[in-house]
Amino acid sequence: MEATSVGLVKALKEVLSESQVTENLTVRELHGRDESYHATSLPDIVVFPETTLQVSEVVKVASIHKVPVVPFGLGSSLEGHVIPYQHGITIDFSLMNKVLEVRGDDFLVKVQPGVTRSQLNKELKKYGLFFSVDPGADATLGGMAATNASGTTSVKYGVMRDQVRDLEVVLADGSIIHTGNLAAKSSSGYHLNGLFVGSEGTLGCFTELTLRVYGIPEHIMAARASFPSLNDAVEGVVSILQAGIPIARVELVDEPSMKQVNLHSDTSYNEGPTLFLEFHGNEAGLKQDVAFTKEIVAEHNCLDIEFETDNAARNRLWEARHNLAYAYIHGHPGKKLMVTDVCLPISELSGAIHHARETVDSLGLTGGIVGHVGDGNYHILLMIDNENKEEVGRAKQLNEQIVLYALERNGTCTGEHGVGVGKQKYQKQEHGESLLVMEKIKKALDPDNLLNPSKIFMQEGE
CATH class of the missing domain: 3.30.70.2190 (Alpha-Beta Plaits)
Known part of the structure; x- marks a missing residue:
C-alpha cells in the first residue's frame, strides 16, 4: 500500500475510537524498527486496541482492504519481526496489558498480550508464585510467545512453548479461536499451542495467554x-x-x-x-x-x-x-549491536564456541560470547558500524559461518530469537521438505498473506 486509503482510516475509526488510530509520523517511526540491525520500514497506520473484539474488527477491516497487519509488543525483538516491510497496519498491544486471572491452585495465570514479564512477576509475587521464562529484556508475553522466547532459566523450567496452556488467537479472517484449555495434558486433536507459539504473528494475533507459573523457591x-x-x-x-x-x-x-x-x-x-x-x-x-x-x-x-x-x-x-x-552498546558509541543466536546439541557446544571465537578474531570483529549453555544456546554480541559496508559484510559472514556450523551438526539457526527476516535463508537447509508443510499451513490460515508478511518464509523473487 503506497498511500494510506482514506476509506481504510475511516473504516478503522468506525471500529475503534479516533484516539486509537494514528498516522502520526513519530508514532509510525517508533513502530518501524526493533532492537536489531535490520533496516527500518514504517507502517502506514498504527492502532491501539483494548479488547479482543477490537482486534478482530481491525483484522476484518484489513482483510477487506487487503492490507498487511503486523502485531507489535515492545519492539525488543532481534530479527526484524515487527518491522512492517510491506507497510500496512501495525497493531500495538500496549493497551491490552491486564493480568486477567491468577489461578493459584492450578498454577496458571491468564494475561493479555501487552503484559510484560516484570509486570506479571510483580503481580504473582502476592500469591507466592513466579513466571519462569526470563529472556533478559522486559518483553511482552505476547511477543515472547510469538518468538518462543527462552533465556536464562530454560535449563530447569523450559522455554515459552512449555509454559503455554492456552492461547486466544484472532485469525486472518477476524475469527477468534482458542488453541488449548486448562488441563495439564491432552491427547485430543492437533497440538495447536505448539503450532502458534513461535509463529511470529504470521498465523494470527494473540489476544489472551494462559500460562503455567511456579511456586517461588524456598x-x-x-x-x-x-x-x-x-x-x-x-x-x-x-x-x-x-x-x-x-x-x-x-x-x-x-x-x-x-x-x-x-x-x-x-x-x-x-x-x-x-x-x-x-x-x-x-x-x-x-x-x-x-x-x-x-x-x-x-x-x-x-x-x-x-x-x-x-x-x-x-x-x-x-x-x-x-x-x-547495554554494556557493549555503551562501551562502543557510534556502533550498533548485532546479536547472533544458534543452538546445538550439548556435546557439540564446546567445539562451536571455539569455532565462534576463532571466527570473530580472524574476521577482525569486536564481540564477546555469552550463552545459556545449559541448553546448548550461545550468542555473539557484535558491535558494528552500520555505515561501514565492509564491516557489516564481515559481520554477516560471521553469522553465516556459525549458523552453518550449527546446522551441519544437527543444530538450529536460532535457539530463541526467532526467524524474522534475519534467518529466512536458512529455513530450507534446516527443515528440508518440512518447510513445505509450514508454507501450506500458512497458506491455509492466511491465504492472502496479510499477517506479518515477509517473515519466516522467503518471498517470491528473494
Whole structure:
C-alpha cells in the first residue's frame, strides 16, 4: 500500500475510537524498527486496541482492504519481526496489558498480550508464585510467545512453548479461536499451542495467554565461577548436567564480556571465562547441590567460585549478566549491536564456541560470547558500524559461518530469537521438505498473506 486509503482510516475509526488510530509520523517511526540491525520500514497506520473484539474488527477491516497487519509488543525483538516491510497496519498491544486471572491452585495465570514479564512477576509475587521464562529484556508475553522466547532459566523450567496452556488467537479472517484449555495434558486433536507459539504473528494475533507459573523457591543461591579457558567452563557445565544437579540457571560469559561487565557495572569480577549459576530448592537440598557443584568445577580447573545467598547480591550478579548487551552498546558509541543466536546439541557446544571465537578474531570483529549453555544456546554480541559496508559484510559472514556450523551438526539457526527476516535463508537447509508443510499451513490460515508478511518464509523473487 503506497498511500494510506482514506476509506481504510475511516473504516478503522468506525471500529475503534479516533484516539486509537494514528498516522502520526513519530508514532509510525517508533513502530518501524526493533532492537536489531535490520533496516527500518514504517507502517502506514498504527492502532491501539483494548479488547479482543477490537482486534478482530481491525483484522476484518484489513482483510477487506487487503492490507498487511503486523502485531507489535515492545519492539525488543532481534530479527526484524515487527518491522512492517510491506507497510500496512501495525497493531500495538500496549493497551491490552491486564493480568486477567491468577489461578493459584492450578498454577496458571491468564494475561493479555501487552503484559510484560516484570509486570506479571510483580503481580504473582502476592500469591507466592513466579513466571519462569526470563529472556533478559522486559518483553511482552505476547511477543515472547510469538518468538518462543527462552533465556536464562530454560535449563530447569523450559522455554515459552512449555509454559503455554492456552492461547486466544484472532485469525486472518477476524475469527477468534482458542488453541488449548486448562488441563495439564491432552491427547485430543492437533497440538495447536505448539503450532502458534513461535509463529511470529504470521498465523494470527494473540489476544489472551494462559500460562503455567511456579511456586517461588524456598531458597535461592547464585554463584560465579571463573575458569582458565572456555573449554574448561563448557565442559564443567556438561559435567554438572550429567550429574543430575537441578540447576536453575547456568550462563557462560567469555573474557572480553567480563571486561565489559566490570566497566559497565562497576564490578571487579575475575576477567576470565566465567559461569553464572543459580540453584533453586530447599535448604538441605541446596547444600548438597552446592557441595557437589564445587567438586565438579574443581575437576575442570575452576580458578575460584563464589556463592551469593543475599538477595541484593544475587540481583547485582544477574543484573550484570542481563545488562551485558547495554554494556557493549555503551562501551562502543557510534556502533550498533548485532546479536547472533544458534543452538546445538550439548556435546557439540564446546567445539562451536571455539569455532565462534576463532571466527570473530580472524574476521577482525569486536564481540564477546555469552550463552545459556545449559541448553546448548550461545550468542555473539557484535558491535558494528552500520555505515561501514565492509564491516557489516564481515559481520554477516560471521553469522553465516556459525549458523552453518550449527546446522551441519544437527543444530538450529536460532535457539530463541526467532526467524524474522534475519534467518529466512536458512529455513530450507534446516527443515528440508518440512518447510513445505509450514508454507501450506500458512497458506491455509492466511491465504492472502496479510499477517506479518515477509517473515519466516522467503518471498517470491528473494
